[in-house]
Every structure is written in C-alpha cells, then in structure tokens.
Amino acid sequence: xxxxxxxxxxxxxxxxxxxxxxxxxxxxxxxxxxxxxxxxxxxxxxxxxxxxxxxxxxxxxxxxxxxxxxxxxxxxxxxxxxxxxxxxxxxxxxxxxxxxxxxxxxxxxxxxxxxxxxxxxxxxxxxxxxxxxxxxxxxxxxxxxxxxxxxxx
Amino acid sequence: xxxxxxxxxxxxxxxxxxxxxxxxxxxxxxxxxxxxxxxxxxxxxxxxxxxxxxxxxxxxxxxxxxxxxxxxxxxxxxxxxxxxxxxxxxxxxxxxxxxxxxxxxxxxxxxxxxxxxxxxxxxxxxxxxxxxxxxxxxxxxxxxxxxxxxxxx
DNA sequence: TATTGTTATACTCTATAACTATA
DNA sequence: TATAGTTATAGAGTATAACAATA
Numbered sequence: 272x273x274x275x276x277x278x279x280x281x282x283x284x285x286x287x288x289x290x291x292x293x294x295x296x297x298x299x300x301x302x303x304x305x306x307x308x309x310x311x312x313x314x315x316x317x318x319x320x321x322x323x324x325x326x327x328x329x330x331x332x333x334x335x336x337x338x339x340x341x342x343x344x345x346x347x348x349x350x351x352x353x354x355x356x357x358x359x360x361x362x363x364x365x366x367x368x369x370x371x372x373x374x375x376x377x378x379x380x381x382x383x384x385x386x387x388x389x390x391x392x393x394x395x396x397x398x399x400x401x402x403x404x405x406x407x408x409x410x411x412x413x414x415x416x417x418x419x420x421x422x423x424x
Numbered sequence: 425x426x427x428x429x430x431x432x433x434x435x436x437x438x439x440x441x442x443x444x445x446x447x448x449x450x451x452x453x454x455x456x457x458x459x460x461x462x463x464x465x466x467x468x469x470x471x472x473x474x475x476x477x478x479x480x481x482x483x484x485x486x487x488x489x490x491x492x493x494x495x496x497x498x499x500x501x502x503x504x505x506x507x508x509x510x511x512x513x514x515x516x517x518x519x520x521x522x523x524x525x526x527x528x529x530x531x532x533x534x535x536x537x538x539x540x541x542x543x544x545x546x547x548x549x550x551x552x553x554x555x556x557x558x559x560x561x562x563x564x565x566x567x568x569x570x571x572x573x574x575x576x577x
Numbered sequence: 578t579a580t581t582g583t584t585a586t587a588c589t590c591t592a593t594a595a596c597t598a599t600a
Numbered sequence: 601t602a603t604a605g606t607t608a609t610a611g612a613g614t615a616t617a618a619c620a621a622t623a
Binding site: 282289296299327406414 | 444
C-alpha cells in the first residue's frame with residue numbers, strides 16, 4: 272500500500288489530482304486508524320453506525336435502520352445478526368405490524384455504543400489533526416455537501 | 425441508498441459527523457457520476473489510473489505499476505490482463521531482467537487514456553461544482569494531506 | 578535465497594432473486 | 601398485491617499461499 276518505489280513524488284503529483292484515488296486512500300488510512308480504536312469494543316465502524324442509528328430516536332425496524340444507513344435489508348440482516356450475537360441489540364416482533372422486527376439496544380449495547388462512539392470521535396480527531404481545526408471542519412462540511420447534492424432517491 | 429424514509433434530517437445530523445460514512449458515500453456518489461463518463465471508453469476508474477501511471481514516465485514493470493497504485497501484484501495481473509485484452513497495453517519481457525514484464529501503452533491505449541482522462545476531469549469538476557472552486561481546491565488539498573501523513577511503508 | 582509473474586483460493590462487502598409470513 | 605425479514609447465491613475487490621522462471 273504505497274509507492275515505496277523510487278520517484279514517489281511524480282506519482283503523488285499524478286494520483287493526487289484524482290478525487291477517486293484520494294477518497295479511496297483516505298478511507299483506507301482512516302480504517303487503519305479507527306479500526307484499532309474500535310477493536311477493544313469488539314465492533315467495526317459499520318456496526319457502530321448501526322448502534323448509533325438505533326440509539327438516536329424512536330425504535331426502528333430493520334428496514335428503517337437499513338434505509339438510514341444506505342444499506343439494503345439483506346445487509347442489515349447480517350449486521351443485526353452480528354450485533355445480536357454480541358448481546359448488543361435485541362429483535363422483537365412489532366405488535367402493530369407483525370412483519371416488522373423492531374431492533375433495540377440492550378443495556379450493554381447502550382454502554383458499548385457510548386464508549387465506542389467516544390473512541391471513534393477521538394480517533395477521527397487524531398486522524399484529522401494534521402489539517403488543523405479549521406480545515407478539518409471545512410473538509411467535513413465539503414463532504415456533507417457532496418453526499419447531499421445530486422440524486423436523492 | 426438513502427434515508428428516503430421519514431426524518432432524514434436527524435439522520436444527516438447523526439451520520440454527517442462520521443468521517444468514515446462521509447468518505448464512503450462521497451465515493452459512491454462520485455462513482456455514480458464518473459462511471460457513466462468513462463463507460464464510452466470501455467474503462468473503469470481503476471483501469472484508467474493504471475493507464476495514467478503507465479503513461480506518466482519511463483516504462484514500468486507490473487510490480488512497479490502496482491506499487492505506485494497501492495495494489496498488490498496479483499491484482500495488477502488481472503488489471504493488465506483486462507487492459508491487454510482491450511488492446512490498450514502490451515506486455516513484453518524485460519531484457520535486463522527476464523523476470524519482469526514491462527507494460528507499455530499501445531497507440532490506441534495512448535489515445536484512449538488521453539480522452540478518458542479529459543472525461544474523468546470533466547466529471548470530477550462537475551461533481552465538485554456545488555462546492556465552488558475555492559472549497560473544491562481545499563478539499564483536494566486536505567485529502568492529499570490525509571493520504572500522506574501517518575504510516576508510510 | 579530472493580524476486581516477478583502467475584494461479585488458485587478465500588474472505589469481505591454488496592446486491593439480486595426467491596421464499597415466508599404478514600398486511 | 602405489496603411489504604418485511606430471511607436465505608441462497610453471485611459478483612466485485614482484495615489478499616494469502618504456492619508454484620515456475622529467473623536473478
């Protein structure tokens with residue numbers, strides 16, 4: 272994972288102008304950084320995002336949670352399976368609509384979510400530190416704009 | 425791929441603070457945008473990046489090209505297979521070191537690379553347009569910093 | 578012994594199709 | 601008929617292990 276070769280400068284000039292390349296490798300770097308931060312909690316970033324969505328407001332069905340995260344329902348089945356296996360969430364049949372599984376955090380799930388979120392935030396702050404606070408905030412805002420602009424389904 | 429559900433605002437507030445989520449979904453959006461732009465050339469973004477690296481300087485072996493792109497050599501085998509199948513590159517045994525395959529662009533490969541790069545640049549410019557020129561430049565620079573900072577192998 | 582290319586293999590992430598139970 | 605959850609399956613993308621040719 273790097274141009275440990277010879278003329279890395281020319282390569283950076285070449286690839287550093289490609290948005291796709293930069294996004295991909297920034298993501299890889301972040302994963303290297305945040306992964307170890309979350310490992311003590313037995314979670315990865317996607318699972319934590321599920322916990323965060325479930326903890327946010329009213330109880331959600333699997334499908335609602337999937338839509339919020341932008342994954343499809345078959346992916347959510349596996350995510351909830353994993354989280355339930357760890358004792359962090361519980362499924363129960365909705366009584367208003369018995370097709371739906373309402374997914375709720377357990378006591379332990381609430382605790383793990385809170386602690387893991389702290390760890391994630393710290394890891395992201397550390398990862399963004401080379402930018403300085405102002406540029407880091409600008410980066411986040413720019414990404415928010417780009418994820419909201421064109422085709423909303 | 426969206427919170428077409430109900431309270432999308434709360435979700436955006438929640439997920440819009442997660443760098444990993446923003447990077448991932450920005451990348452997905454970019455792919456939706458750039459994919460169609462490259463399709464007429466019969467390429468995807470990764471293949472174009474290979475062509476760009478090969479066109480940049482002196483002829484490279486597969487391993488050198490792989491290192492520059494941050495993929496491993498087994499991945500590069502498949503990439504070169506695909507590009508060679510399209511007649512865009514040619515392999516030849518290096519005469520100084522007969523273990524090496526030197527990969528070079530064909531005439532057609534040079535033409536396709538140039539045109540596809542123009543299309544890619546136009547697509548990225550369009551994608552970044554909502555930011556304005558200044559913030560777009562800031563975003564690119566921030567990502568460059570983040571991909572170069574911590575652990576260089 | 579080490580390196581380059583290659584193949585085979587496996588693992589992750591994701592999506593599609595089809596089934597079930599409910600509505 | 602349509603929806604929610606599930607399963608099976610398949611397709612990318614990537615990485616590891618092992619092999620042949622070469623150094």
